Amino acid sequence: MAENKSLVKEFSKGLIKENPVLRLVLGTCPTLAVSTSVESAIGMGLAASVVLVCSNIVISAMRKVIPSKVRIPAYIVIIAGFVTLVQMLVKAFLPQIDEMLGVYLPLIVVNCIILGRAEAFASKNTVLYSAVDGLGMGVGFTAALLLMGGIRELLGAGSIAGFTVLPEAIPPMTIFVLAPGGFFVFGILIALANKVAESNGKPKAELKGCSACPMASTCSLVGSKDACREEVK
Amino acid sequence: MSEVTKKLVVSASPHFRSKTTTTSIMLDVIIAMIPALVASVILFGYRSLVLTVVSVISCVVFEYLSRKVMKRHNTIGDLSAVVTGMLLAFNLPSTMPYWMVIIGAFVAIVIAKQFFGGIGNNFVNPALIGRIVLMASYPSQIGNFVAPFSHRGGVDAVTTATPLAQMTSVYSAENIGTAIDAAGFPSLLDMFLGVKGGCLGEVCILALVIGFVYLVVRKVISPVIPLVYVGTVAVAMLIAGKGDFTFMAYQVMAGGLVLGAVFMATDYTTSPVSFKGKIIYAIGCGVLTSLIRIFGSLPEGVSFSIIIMNILVPHIEHITTARPFGEVKEKKNKKEAEAK
Numbered sequence: 001m002a003e004n005k006s007l008v009k010e011f012s013k014g015l016i017k018e019n020p021v022l023r024l025v026l027g028t029c030p031t032l033a034v035s036t037s038v039e040s041a042i043g044m045g046l047a048a049s050v051v052l053v054c055s056n057i058v059i060s061a062m063r064k065v066i067p068s069k070v071r072i073p074a075y076i077v078i079i080a081g082f083v084t085l086v087q088m089l090v091k092a093f094l095p096q097i098d099e100m101l102g103v104y105l106p107l108i109v110v111n112c113i114i115l116g117r118a119e120a121f122a123s124k125n126t127v128l129y130s131a132v133d134g135l136g137m138g139v140g141f142t143a144a145l146l147l148m149g150g151i152r153e154l155l156g157a158g159s160i161a162g163f164t165v166l167p168e169a170i171p172p173m174t175i176f177v178l179a180p181g182g183f184f185v186f187g188i189l190i191a192l193a194n195k196v197a198e199s200n201g202k203p204k205a206e207l208k209g210c211s212a213c214p215m216a217s218t219c220s221l222v223g224s225k226d227a228c229r230e231e232v233k
Numbered sequence: 234m235s236e237v238t239k240k241l242v243v244s245a246s247p248h249f250r251s252k253t254t255t256t257s258i259m260l261d262v263i264i265a266m267i268p269a270l271v272a273s274v275i276l277f278g279y280r281s282l283v284l285t286v287v288s289v290i291s292c293v294v295f296e297y298l299s300r301k302v303m304k305r306h307n308t309i310g311d312l313s314a315v316v317t318g319m320l321l322a323f324n325l326p327s328t329m330p331y332w333m334v335i336i337g338a339f340v341a342i343v344i345a346k347q348f349f350g351g352i353g354n355n356f357v358n359p360a361l362i363g364r365i366v367l368m369a370s371y372p373s374q375i376g377n378f379v380a381p382f383s384h385r386g387g388v389d390a391v392t393t394a395t396p397l398a399q400m401t402s403v404y405s406a407e408n409i410g411t412a413i414d415a416a417g418f419p420s421l422l423d424m425f426l427g428v429k430g431g432c433l434g435e436v437c438i439l440a441l442v443i444g445f446v447y448l449v450v451r452k453v454i455s456p457v458i459p460l461v462y463v464g465t466v467a468v469a470m471l472i473a474g475k476g477d478f479t480f481m482a483y484q485v486m487a488g489g490l491v492l493g494a495v496f497m498a499t500d501y502t503t504s505p506v507s508f509k510g511k512i513i514y515a516i517g518c519g520v521l522t523s524l525i526r527i528f529g530s531l532p533e534g535v536s537f538s539i540i541i542m543n544i545l546v547p548h549i550e551h552i553t554t555a556r557p558f559g560e561v562k563e564k565k566n567k568k569e570a571e572a573k
Contacts, residue, residue: 173336173370180369184344191348 007132014136021144022193026112030104031145032182038161041149042142043097047090047105049138051082052114056134058082060122075118080109113141144189151185152176255352258501259312261453265444266319266496272427272437276381277327281433285322287331291338292318299347313352317341320360320496323434324489324536325367328377336370337363357543358500361536368536378430393430396487397532404527409477421479424486434496435489445495454499457511458518462494465519473527490522493535503543510546510553517542 020026027048034044058078059066066074087105090098098105108114117137122130153159156176158166166172175181273281296314300307308314321337341363346355368375380393399416406412419429427437434441448454467485474480485491498504498518505514518538525534 171371173366174372175366175369178369180366188344188348 007129010129010132011136011139014133014138014140015143016140016193017197018137019140019144019193019197020113020116020137021141022190023197024113024116025190026116027141028186030107030111031148032179032186034101034104035145035148035152035182035185036156036177037100037153038146038149040097040100041145043090043094043101044104045138045142045145047086047101048108048111048113048141049135050086051079051108051111052117052138052141053131053134054082055079055114056117056122056130057127059118060125060127060130063123066123071123072115072119075115075123076109079114079118083109113137148182148185148189152181156181255311255313258453259316261448261451262316262496263312263319265447265453266316266323266434268440268443269323269434269437269492270319272440273323273327273433276427276436277379277433281322281327284325284327284329284331284334284433285319288322288325288334288338289315289318291335292321292342295339295342296347299343300351303347305351308351311352314342317346317360317363320358320434321363323492323496324360324364324432326375326378326432328379329367329374333367333371333374337367340366353502355502357540358497358503361497361540361543364536365540378432380430381428381436395430395532396424396483397526400483400487400526401532403480404473409474409480413477413479413483418483421482421486424483429487431487432489432492435492438486438491441491441495445491448495448499454495455511457508458499458504458515459491459494461512461515462498462518462522463490465516466490466523469519469523473523484526488526488533489535493522493539494518497536498539498542503546505546505549505553507550507553507555510549513549513553514542514546517545 014020016023018024021028021031030044030048034040055075055078059075062074062078083106086108087098090101090105117134121133125133150160153161154165155173156178158164158170158172173181176185270282270285273285292314293309297307297309300309318338321341322334325334325337341359345357345359345362346352349355364375376398378393378395396418399418403409403412403416418424423429425438427439429436445456445459449456463485467481470481470484471478474484494515498515505511521538521541522534525531525537531537
């Protein structure tokens with residue numbers, strides 16, 4: 001794992017291949033809730049990204065100090081600290097955004113993306129890589145929110161970032177700013193992201209051979225034509 | 234010698250095949266819908282025919298294009314898109330702008346049907362999804378009903394309230410009978426013939442009954458679902474109306490109940506297979522429809538209740554699966570006994 005790691009790769013995987021919202025399907029609740037308009041999508045994406053990068057750095061730095069039995073509460077405390085910071089800053093300098101995001105801003109504490117990256121990446125990697133991973137994931141999250149917010153605001157309210165785009169003769173389809181429209185857009189974007197990730201990423205099934213497989217010593221299919229075609233993780 | 238070998242043909246079963254195909258079934262459904270279409274043209278003028286044609290053509294075009302884009306074999310020949318298009322138009326008022334109908338057709342065919350794999354794989358009725366999306370997006374346009382025969386007067390179309398919308402004042406009334414008289418409904422005969430405000434296909438109960446009888450005689454649908462569905466609503470309304478038969482009759486003939494029960498709740502893909510399952514499904518539809526009509530904020534609940542029951546169909550199928558002959562039900566105690 002260590003030899004083929006590069007900073008660019010760690011950053012870019014968050015954009016499409018491991019996009020937290022569209023590929024890992026994490027953080028679905030804030031995604032559906034705040035993607036009704038471009039403004040709130042940007043606000044949410046940036047707030048979550050800041051928390052993500054900061055908490056990844058701190059958790060990565062403390063990964064050898066935190067006992068593994070109590071790691072989840074420890075991560076949550078660190079994340080909650082940063083969320084409180086961000087929330088205070090937003091309340092002080094961007095009160096409109098705070099009003100728009102409502103309860104979803106403090107709820108970043110329990111956002112699965114942040115805890116997921118802490119558990120899956122920051123707790124096992126160095127500070128620099130964790131920061132880049134957090135940044136990539138944050139950008140991917142913001143991009144997905146922005147895409148969803150753009151589509152939903154354009155079709156549901158006829159505007160982009162508050163500016164009216166569609167002529168008045170075309171009444172907007174209210175369903176897109178309601179929950180069902182959010183699910184429609186979300187499902188279609190997930191399908192598209194899967195398509196893109198599979199077409200230019202690695203192929204679906206890859207024959208790695210049995211040498212890399214941990215079960216090779218007990219497996220009866222070693223060397224036969226029935227051996228696993230899927231890559232064993 | 235060669236003649237003998239010809240007589241001894243070895244083939245795998247089934248040896249007798251029915252001539253019924255998807256296309257022939259869909260054609261029967263289309264024929265069954267013709268009376269309602271004719272009635273809507275008589276009641277609401279030529280615009281309802283144009284609306285239906287626009288809906289059908291856009292459904293077929295969307296079906297063709299989406300199959301093409303997804304590189305799947307073409308299925309417009311099975312006529313299912315035509316049925317969806319007609320049902321979608323039947324669920325809209327005659328004043329609906331044409332481009333909104335096209336959006337509804339897009340949602341019905343591309344999102345509700347083809348994204349899930351096309352005919353036989355849609356988890357809900359496509360036409361109903363199209364209607365519901367339009368209803369949530371353009372509530373004022375979809376609630377814009379004109380009075381029947383107003384196209385003949387030469388004046389601008391007169392908007393009218395549907396009997397179900399007028400009915401909302403009746404539910405909470407002390408005396409149901411006097412409340413019905415006061416609300417000024419069309420007579421029961423008019424209700425039956427379709428001289429009332431409403432969506433294209435739902436108004437003329439007579440035409441829908443003709444279609445229902447045709448479908449049952451041709452054995453395209455089983456009469457279980459429509460009869461139990463309408464029956465459940467009738468019983469529920471009889472209870473809600475404290476035994477008032479006029480109230481019950483209005484409730485059964487108003488709104489999209491008969492259209493939904495005959496043409497949409499009976500869709501093969503989204504209704505249960507077994508007899509028991511059909512009854513559970515139809516009772517569920519009826520109870521939900523009655524609850525939405527009486528307690529809900531919308532005057533009509535047929536489309537929502539059919540969709541909700543569509544989603545529950547896999548679970549209904551699961552609990553009503555027929556056991557193969559001779560199969561013994563596995564006992565839990567036996568396993569536990571063996572473990573000891």
